[in-house]
Structure formats: structure tokens, C-alpha cells
Amino acid sequence: xxxxxxxxxxxxxxxxxxxxxxxxxxxxxxxxxxxxxxxxxxxxxxxxxxxxxxxxxxxxxxxxxxxxxxxxxxxxxxxxxxxxxxxxxxxxxxxxxxxxxxxxxxxxxxxxxxxxxxxxxxxxxxxxxxxxxxxxxxxxxxxxxxxxxxxxxxxxxxxxxxxxxxxxxxxxxxxxxxxxxxxxxxxxxxxxxxxxxxxxxxxxxxxxxxxxxxxxxxxxxxxxxxxxxxxxxxxxxxxxxxxxxxxxxxxxxxxxxxxxxxxxxxxxxxxxxxxxxxxxxxxxxxxxxxxxxxxxxxxxxxxxxxxxxxxxxxxxxxxxxxxxxxxxxxxxxx
Numbered sequence: 001x002x003x004x005x006x007x008x009x010x011x012x013x014x015x016x017x018x019x020x021x022x023x024x025x026x027x028x029x030x031x032x033x034x035x036x037x038x039x040x041x042x043x044x045x046x047x048x049x050x051x052x053x054x055x056x057x058x059x060x061x062x063x064x065x066x067x068x069x070x071x072x073x074x075x076x077x078x079x080x081x082x083x084x085x086x087x088x089x090x091x092x093x094x095x096x097x098x099x100x101x102x103x104x105x106x107x108x109x110x111x112x113x114x115x116x117x118x119x120x121x122x123x124x125x126x127x128x129x130x131x132x133x134x135x136x137x138x139x140x141x142x143x144x145x146x147x148x149x150x151x152x153x154x155x156x157x158x159x160x161x162x163x164x165x166x167x168x169x170x171x172x173x174x175x176x177x178x179x180x181x182x183x184x185x186x187x188x189x190x191x192x193x194x195x196x197x198x199x200x201x202x203x204x205x206x207x208x209x210x211x212x213x214x215x216x217x218x219x220x221x222x223x224x225x226x227x228x229x230x231x232x233x234x235x236x237x238x239x240x241x242x243x244x245x246x247x248x249x250x251x252x253x254x255x256x257x258x259x260x261x262x263x264x265x266x267x268x269x270x271x272x273x274x275x276x277x278x279x280x281x282x283x284x285x286x287x288x289x290x291x292x293x294x295x296x297x298x299x300x301x302x303x304x305x306x307x308x309x310x311x312x313x314x315x316x317x318x319x320x321x322x323x324x325x326x327x328x329x330x331x332x333x334x
Contacts, residue, residue, distance in 0.1 A: 054276040055133035058326065066325045075128075077248045079270045081240040083121050086112045088243055095250075096243040097204060099260050100224065105205040115212050119238040125274040134158050136275035139175060140264050140282030141166050144333030145294040150281055151176040153331075159275055161199075163263045164188040167295055175282070175294065181239070183267050186210045186223050191232035198233045201241040201266060211238065241266065245273075253318060258311035265315045268328070278328040284316060287334050 053059040061073065078085055088096065088108070097105060137157035139145075141164065154160060154176035162168075163183040168175055182192055183199045186207050192198055200211050206223055213220040215238070218229040249261050249269045261269075264283060271278045285291050323330045 053130070054128065055131050056276045058277075060272055060276055060278075060327060068321070069325055069327060072252045073272075074248065074252065075273065077242075077245050077273075078123070078126075079242060079245045079273050080124060081112075081242040082123050083112065083116050084123065085242065085244070092244055092247050095247055100203045102204040102206060106209060108205055111205055111208050111212075115208050115240070118212050118215055119235055119240075124239070128276075132276060134275045134277070136161065136271040136278045137176075138264075138268050138271045138278065138280045138283075139163075139166065140280070141293045141295075142282040142284055142286065142333065143290060143292040143294050143296065144284060144286040145171075145174045145282045146286070146334065148174045148281075148331070148333040150174060150331060150333070153279075154178075154281060157279065159271070161267050161271060163267055165190060165293075171294060183241075183263055183270075185263075186214075186227045187225055188263075189214070189228050189231050192234070194234045195237075196234070197237040197239055198231075199239045199241060199270070201246070201263065202243065203260075208240070211240075241270070245269075254311065254314060257314040259309040262310040262312070262315060265310075265319070268319065268322075272322070272327060280319065280323075280328050280330045282333065283319060283330065284332065 053061055053063075061075075086109075093108070135157045136159040137154045138161045139154060151173045155178045159180050160176065160178050161181045161183060162179050165188060166175075166182075168177050168179065179192075179196050181197045181199050182190075183201060184190065185201045185203060198211075200207065202208050202211075204223075206220070210220045210223060210227065214228065214231045215233065215235045221227065221229045246261075246266065249266060250256065253269060254261055254265070268278075268280065282294065319328070319330070322328045
């Protein structure tokens with residue numbers, strides 16, 4: 001037999017084997033859909049290594065993402081204010097000033113300029129990439145944290161976000177002891193240690209003036225209620241929640257439900273824009289359906305859910321949807 005003829009026979013044999021195996025695999029897959037898992041796992045693995053959007057096993061954004069999520073998630077809207085992104089559209093400015101009906105606001109541009117003479121002007125958390133796997137723990141204030149023993153798990157995260165009056169002393173076993181970011185507004189302000197970043201949510205121009213004053217002269221003592229004139233905080237770690245991002249959360253994620261988003265929901269959306277893996281603690285009612293803070297007795301709670309400005313049910317449903325789509329993990333506590 002000539003060499004060329006032998007090569008043709010070998011090529012035909014190999015081709016026949018491939019066709020036979022492919023036909024068998026396709027027909028068997030129809031009878032056993034579990035094989036799709038194998039094909040899907042290979043596809044996802046290839047996507048991960050070729051795209052490399054983050055260093056975690058699963059990234060916040062994926063190649064084949066859920067339409068509901070991709071319709072809402074917009075990385076181009078940065079959560080934090082800097083000089084560079086401080087300019088507000090007329091629509092955003094009007095909406096933002098309407099939140100607490102500030103009557104005679106100061107010149108916004110001048111207030112921002114003075115603010116960034118006191119606190120750092122930097123574009124932070126722009127480091128997403130294949131080497132980063134940043135983990136976030138968003139710690140709400142629900143009474144379901146009591147007896148949860150989540151403390152060590154919370155403290156193991158890279159970023160630990162707490163909000164408003166949330167104490168840790170005496171509750172470490174359930175809520176942890178570390179805090180990297182503490183979210184507040186003037187009326188809920190507390191003193192912080194030197195290692196914690198103060199993340200201010202401003203509802204009006206006066207709030208930006210207040211943080212400048214609270215870190216320097218202490219001249220502002222009243223907003224719509226009396227506030228701390230000075231606070232203990234590291235001014236080199238002060239961050240400002242962007243009003244543009246604030247409105248984006250309200251429009252895209254809450255679809256205009258409620259008057260404006262709650263601190264907890266704003267903190268959650270901040271986390272999914274700066275972290276690759278997000279865990280949520282202390283949201284929702286306890287196992288008995290009670291709504292109260294973990295540092296309160298049950299009979300004291302309930303009021304914070306019915307403030308008249310937040311749509312708590314809609315916010316919680318969106319939070320559950322994020323968990324259902326594997327964007328966050330909710331620890332429900334007790």
C-alpha cells in the first residue's frame with residue numbers, strides 16, 4: 001500500500017471516529033441533560049480565564065450576566081465625589097436639594113472647593129481587574145444579629161461597612177469588631193477611631209458645609225435639628241457619597257419607590273460597585289418578624305422601618321433579587 005493511500009485511510013478513520021463520538025455525545029446529552037453541566041462549566045471556566053474580570057471565583061460582573069442586573073448596574077457612575085466628578089446636572093441637583101427641602105443653599109461649587117481643601121481629593125476604588133478579589137461585609141443594624149455569632153466571619157472581610165449609630169463594643173461576638181467604612185449623615189454622626197473611613201451621605205449642600213466645619217472650626221451646630229458641631233475622625237479618610245450616585249441608586253435600582261433610599265440600601269449599592277464579593281448581615285426582621293436594632297430590646301423596635309421616606313419592602317425585595325442572582329450573599333441571622 002502506497003504511503004499517500006495509507007494517509008487517506010487514516011484521515012478518514014479519524015474523521016469517522018470524531019463524527020461518531022460527537023453524534024453519540026449529542027444524542028446522549030438529550031437523554032441525560034446533566035451533561036450540560038460539564039459543557040457549561042467548561043464554558044464558564046474559559047470565560048473566567050480569558051476575560052479575567054476579577055480574581056475571585058465569581059465576579060460581580062460576568063460575561064453572560066443576568067439582563068435584570070446588567071440593565072441596572074452601571075460602573076461609569078462612581079459612588080464617591082471628587083473635584084473631577086462633583087459637577088451635578090440640573091436634574092440631579094434639583095432632586096438632591098428637594099430631599100430635605102433646603103431653603104437657601106450656599107453656592108455648591110464654592111462649598112465643594114472648600115471641602116476638598118480639608119479632605120483628600122482622590123478617585124478611589126478604580127482598581128478592578130484580574131488581580132483583585134475584594135470582599136465586602138455590609139453590616140446592617142437588625143436585631144437578627146443577636147446570637148448570630150457572625151463576628152469572626154464579618155471581621156475576615158477586606159471592607160467592613162457599618163452605618164449610623166451602630167456600636168460594636170459589647171457585641172463583638174455577633175457583629176465583629178473591625179470597621180473600615182462607617183456610613184453616616186450629620187444627624188446620625190458619631191466619633192470614629194483613626195483607622196476608619198467616614199463615608200458621609202449628604203442630603204443637601206449644608207451637609208457638605210457641616211463636614212468641613214466639623215473637622216475644622218465647629219461653627220455649624222444645627223441642620224434641621226441640633227447636630228454635633230465637631231466629630232472625632234481622621235480627615236484624611238473622609239469620603240463623600242456622590243449625589244449623582246445617590247440619584248442613580250434611586251432611579252435605576254429603586255425605580256423611584258419611596259422618597260429616597262435608606263442608608264442600608266445606599267451602603268449595599270456602594271459595596272457592589274467597589275467590591276468583587278459582597279456579604280450582607282443584619283438586614284430585615286428577626287426570626288419572629290420583629291424590626292429592631294441589635295442593641296435594643298424588641299419592644300423598642302419597629303419605628304425605623306416606617307419612616308415615611310423609604311420603601312422598605314421594595315428595597316428588601318431588590319436585596320433578595322441580588323442574592324437570588326448570586327451577586328450578594330445574605331446571612332439572615334436569628
